[in-house]
Amino acid sequence: MFLTISAFGVPERPATDLGYLLHKHPERVQRFSTAHGTAHVFYPQATSEQCTAALLLEVDPVALVRRGKGKGRGGAPDTSLAQYVNDRPYAGSSLLAVALSSVFSSALNGQCKARPELPAQSLFLRIEIPALPARGGGEALVRRLFGPLGWSRVEATAIAWDAEFPAWGDSHYVALVLEGELTLADALRQLYVLLPVLDDAKHYWVAPDEVDKLLRAGEGWLPGHPEHRLITSRYLARRRSLTQQAMDRLELARLAEADGVAAAEIDNAVDESVDSEESPLPLAVQRREAILAALRNAGAQRVLDLGCGQGQLVQEMLKDASFREVVGVDVSMRALSLAARRLRLDRLGEQQAQRVQLVQGSLAYRDRRLSGYDAAVLSEVIEHLDLPRLPALEYSVFGAARPRTVLVTTPNVEYNVRWEGLPAGQVRHGDHRFEWNRAEFGRWAQGVASTYGYTVRFSAVGPEDPDVGPPTQMAEFTRADSSPTSHPNQRKETAA
Known part of the structure; x- marks a missing residue:
């Protein structure tokens, strides 16, 4: 099983930068053991004009059988000969995809310690795989899958079953050539997903964590791909429950991308540099401090940060040992x-790592993982939803998850006149679907509390103007059936 990656240099960037990206030196042949054989990496050519890295995967058919992977397609038992004689050692498949992710893991994840600027740079690449299954579509299927992904050349040449017997026709194998200007990470992630998709089979059991692997590798290109349903189904071995789960999450990712602003780039409020002109502390910092104080006052130990973004609030909670989870x-x-990078999850000690978890999910859907927590925080989240979708969030949080305490913060639109740099009538963030005044927020919160059995009280965040109120308004919901003794730190205040 063979694959080559070629990069072509330009005067300001030699092709041998490919060696830095792959973390494999062009002057050495390297060998890696895998569960099903041996992977070799070497460079047939390495000049400043063209650099080619080759991955040769020697698959041991006996190892496949001994690991229980010698079953036929669909899990049906093979004859004894078919267990050992098949296309696995020769044709690109999930075996090659796994080898790519193992041998070139840093490149696939867009990491390069020696030259950290390189992963973000596009290269003119040529990728060749001499034998690749394209079941259920042949050459046309290859073009459908790779054509929308930015390649300037997608060439799939059908391979005859036997050149000596042309009447037998073409096989479902093709010789693949891809050319185009992409980052190496994007190219490798596409291959990681689409090799098993074209083969329409995997050499290992497809577990639920494959959904996460698919979404990580497909981020940025899979949600908008015209064949995303076919790709998802075949990648997940046509397991309906996993496919539907992945499709739901892809649709949410597509909607987030359609907003025009990446969720990770949203601090959900006025820019902090603007806040600093009005107060000693940025408003975002004051907001987090107000939330933390309310959580402590409620005696919350297990807390959900719904719409956590880049994890600023999660980071602050981890500094306080009273928040156990x-x-x-x-x-x-x-x-x-x-x-995860902000929290340095990969460097946390065991005890600290057990306190924190990051999960992907949509607040528009009921999620059993969110049940049983003391408190939930929706900090500058609701205004990013279209109003018709707000009831779905209300049900998923207040009706289904039902934490004892829910904190909701949102901008007070009345205060916008105090922002000197904000034009009249303009919302604070381009992704805000609405911004409420104090009366509107109060009516919404009272309605939610009445519907789902909560009481609610309101507080101000930031400097409170006598005419227009505070820049941020916060509602603290307390479940009406929660026992007062279950959170002794909660202040005795009259609910609105």
């Missing part, structure tokens, strides 16, 4: 990735 939830995989 903190779960950040966001629809954007990119946002969660940035939150």
Whole structure:
């Protein structure tokens, strides 16, 4: 099984930069053991004009059988000969995809310690796979899958079953050539997903975590791909429950991208540099402090940060040992990735790591994972939803998850006249679907509390203007059936 990646240089960027990106030196042949054989990486050519890296995967058919992977397609038992004689050692498949992710993991994840600026740079690439299954579509299927992904050349040449017997016709194998200007990470992620899709089979059991793998590798290109349903179904071995789960999450990601603003880039309020002109502390910092104080006052120990973005609030909660468990939830995989970097999840000690969890999910759908928590925070979230979709969020949080305490913050539109840099009539953030005044927010909160069995009280966040109120308004919902003794720190205040 063979694959080559070629990069072509320009005067300001030599082709041998490919070696830095792949973390494999052009002057050495390297060998890696895999569960099903041996992977070799070497460079047939390495000049400043053209650099070619080759991945040769030697698959051991006996190892496949011994690991219980010698079953036929669909799990049906093979004859004894078919267990050992098949196309797995020769044709690109999920075996090659797994080898790519293992041998070139840094490149696939867009990381390069020696040259950190390189992963973001597009290269003119040529990728060749001499034998690739294209079941159920042949050459046309290859073009349908790779054509929308930015390649200037997608060439799939059918391979005859036997050149000596042309009457047998073409096989479902093709020789693939891709050329185009892409980042190496994007190219590798596409291959990681589409190789098993074209083969329409995987050499291992497809577990639920494959959904996360698919969405990570497909971020930025899969949600908008015209064949995203076909890709999802075949990647997940046509398992209906996993396919539907992935499709739901892809639709949410597509909607987030259609907003024109990545969820990870939204601080959900006026820019903090503007806030600093009005107060000693940025408004975002004051908002987090107000939320933390309310959570402590409610005695919350297990907390959900719904719409956690880049994880600023999660980070602050982890500094306080009274919060035993903190779960950040966001629809954007990119946002969660940035939150993980901010929190340095890969460096946390075991005890600290057990306190925090980041999960992808939509607040427009009921999610059983969100049940049983002391408190939930919706900090600058509701204004990013279209008003017709707001009832779905209300039900998923207040009706289904039903935490004891729910904190909701949102901009007070009345205060907008105090922002010198904000034109009249303009909302604070381009992604805001609405901004409420104090009366509107009060009516909404009272309606939610009445519908779902909560009481609610209101507080101000930021400097309160005598005429227009505070820049941020906060509602603290308390479930009416919660026992007062279950959160002794909560102040005795009259609910609105």
